[in-house]
Amino acid sequence: MNRHVSWTPAETTADSGDVIRLADVRRRFGETAALDGVSLGVRRGEILGIIGRSGAGKSTLIRCLNGLERPDGGSIEIEGREITGLGEAALQPLRRRIGMIFQHFNLLSAKTVEENVALPLKIEGWPKAKRLARAAELLELVGLSDKARAYPSALSGGQKQRVGIARALAASPALLLSDEATSALDPETTRSILALLKDINSKLGLTILLITHEMEVVRNIADRVAVIDAGRIVEQGPVWQVFATPKAETTKSLLSGIRPQLPAHIAQTLLSEGPGDVVLSIDIAGPAATGPLFQDLSKAFPGGYRLIHGGVDHIQKQPVGRFFIALPAASTAGLVSFVERLGAQVEVLGHVADHA
Structure with missing residues (x-):
């Protein structure tokens, strides 16, 4: 039986433009510059893909965005609030505004699907009936209503990722961060997960930041793309434009697998x-x-x-x-x-x- 899925819109700020603003963000590990002056904006309601090879700085960037890494310099604003100087207690409300989905799902094997989805709400202190009702809404949204009482071990990789997406949406975030969320999935399952994220973006107006090394993922879902190499953004723009006339050598190399090449x-x-x-x-x-x-x-x-x-x-x-x-x-x-x-x-x- 289909039920209407309710959704609590993310809070808005006076500035309805960028959800994320980074200005000259720097982070070093010893002699290595993981982020070397990154400036970037993510507009409300868009899907931005950040692509780069392993070691380019993608993971450090996403950890700076959710407050798990402290940049050495520069500014990071989430919904208009500067976060780089916040203490751990002040970061907790911020993290509730950010949903995360991961490459390896990060589900708790001893909890059912609905319990995994409801876990962020349990941590926030929601009463059991309310959090399970919310979990039911989100499982319907991702097409897994019939798996609510199942355990993760009984699910396919694609189903586990759908549970991860539902869990990330539990607290009505303003921003969804996707960290290589499809790289462990087969091509057909990847397409279905990307279609789901696109549908969620369209229906809910949710801002999504995709971290990936796969140009095909960016091509299929993103509105804009930023290419990162050696801790720097070397190219960015609308996906079609970057794919049509890539300027940076890194971009050309990353595109070589999906653009026509000289025989x-x-x-x-x-x-x-x-x-x-x-x-x-x-x-x-x-x-x-x-x-x-x-x-x-x-x-x-x-x-x-x-x-x-x-x-x-x-x-x-x-x-x-x-x-x-x-x-x-x-x-x-x-x-x-x-x-x-x-x-x-x-x-x-x-x-x-x-x-x-």
Whole structure:
């Protein structure tokens, strides 16, 4: 039987813009700068993905946000309140405004599903009947009403993560922090968990900060992305824009698994210079990516070019294209100028034999 799921909205502040504001946040461990001047904002109601390799600073950042790490310098504001100087007692109300979901679920094996979900409310002193009613609402929200009396050992990985999400929402947080929440799950289960988080964000207007090393996760759910490397934010922007024209080498590397790449048998034959054709990569987004680009190029450059590889994808409803072409060296400067006027990002990759 379906029941209406009630939801207590998160409190709002006078400033309805950023839920999180970081300014020049720094944290060192010995000689290692885990965070090296991070400045970032997370807007109310958005999903922001923070992506980076292992050791880039993601875990330190999330621990600074929930008060488990003290930054050495800079400012962190949560809902307009500076938290870096707060003592442990003052941090407790703040932590109730932040829900956390984890890679390995962190469920208590000796407690039932509903008891796990209700645990934060028990700690807050809610009466048993009220906290179990709240747990029932949230289990319905995540599609696990029939598992309320089950124990975690009887659940699949995806079901355990749904319980973790329900528990994180128990106290009506203003912010949900997701720390590699899908990296232990198979691809199909990952898609279902991301769809659930997107649905919760849409229905409840909940702000979500995703920490991940998986670009596919960011692509499927986030509104914006920030790329962190060696403790610094090296690139940020709307997901479609960063995926379309990545600027930082770290971003390009992280995207290499899900964006078209020059076929290996051609890449291996590239020379820095030579008598053959020049090979270009063209990254382009928006209407120009689906317009008559190649017809226009054929008219403007009758000397010809060869399309080697590429295609058009859609991210956040925006067309995003990446193409690799080869053309005579004499036509290169003119073609680069032509497509750059369309907003494309062009890179000369090297030279190949005329018929490679």
